[in-house]
Amino acid sequence: KAGVTQTPRYLIKTRGQQVTLSCSPISGHRSVSWYQQTPGQGLQFLFEYFSETQRNKGNFPGRFSGRQFSNSRSEMNVSTLELGDSALYLCASSLGSGERLGAFFGQGTRLTVV
Amino acid sequence: KNEVEQSPQNLTAQEGEFITINCSYSVGISALHWLQQHPGGGIVSLFMLSSGKKKHGRLIATINIQEKHSSLHITASHPRDSAVYICAVLSGTASKLTFGTGTRLQVTL
Numbered sequence: 001k002a003g004v005t006q007t008p009r010y011l012i013k014t015r016g017q018q019v020t021l022s023c024s025p026i027s028g029h030r031s032v033s034w035y036q037q038t039p040g041q042g043l044q045f046l047f048e049y050f051s052e053t054q055r056n057k058g059n060f061p062g063r064f065s066g067r068q069f070s071n072s073r074s075e076m077n078v079s080t081l082e083l084g085d086s087a088l089y090l091c092a093s094s095l096g097s098g099e100r101l102g103a104f105f106g107q108g109t110r111l112t113v114v
Numbered sequence: 115k116n117e118v119e120q121s122p123q124n125l126t127a128q129e130g131e132f133i134t135i136n137c138s139y140s141v142g143i144s145a146l147h148w149l150q151q152h153p154g155g156g157i158v159s160l161f162m163l164s165s166g167k168k169k170h171g172r173l174i175a176t177i178n179i180q181e182k183h184s185s186l187h188i189t190a191s192h193p194r195d196s197a198v199y200i201c202a203v204l205s206g207t208a209s210k211l212t213f214g215t216g217t218r219l220q221v222t223l
Contacts, residue, residue, distance in 0.1 A: 033210065043200065043216075045212070048210055088155045090157060092157075092211075103162060104159065105156065105158070106156070107154075107156040108157075
């Protein structure tokens with residue numbers, strides 16, 4: 001069965017623009033979590049969606065938003081990009097909640113803001 | 115102080131050596147993951163633990179819930195084990211992971 005798919009893999013944007021990243025979970029998985037990884041802050045939790053509802057949110061400004069569709073695919077959007085948003089954005093999927101969360105990660109989208 | 119602390123931050127070993135990476139956490143958890151990240155970014159989950167010990171090939175992971183401590187051991191290390199190893203905890207009923215800062219392992223011939 002196909003793994004977690006993130007698109008695009010690489011992206012270059014200019015300050016002030018907005019960007020949308022996509023994550024397709026493993027078939028049958030209903031939970032999608034998003035994470036930001038930077039050299040300075042490491043991996044940090046952005047938000048988690050389950051059955052189209054945001055179930056948990058990390059400590060990020062409102063410029064970071066997300067949504068989940070009925071087929072469990074998820075998108076995250078970052079508006080008014082800043083240089084500091086340059087990072088690797090990872091998503092992970094799982095069947096539901098609980099201890100299996102975090103078991104399956106995508107390859108990530110590397111965003112560079114110039 | 116971070117909720118999840120890993121040590122060491124960097125580790126260089128020669129092929130064949132036994133390696134231990136440690137993870138301590140300060141919150142109550144429902145599970146702990148050991149993750150491996152190769153250059154290029156993709157993350158692979160090696161183990162998910164809620165108690166005791168797990169073994170997969172040359173990798174062994176242990177957790178002591180009372181002491182809030184976990185270790186990842188690699189026996190007979192190999193250059194292909196070179197990667198960043200990250201400890202992540204799932205705390206309580208929260209549906210999110212909190213990560214350690216990672217241990218960069220380099221295994222040389």
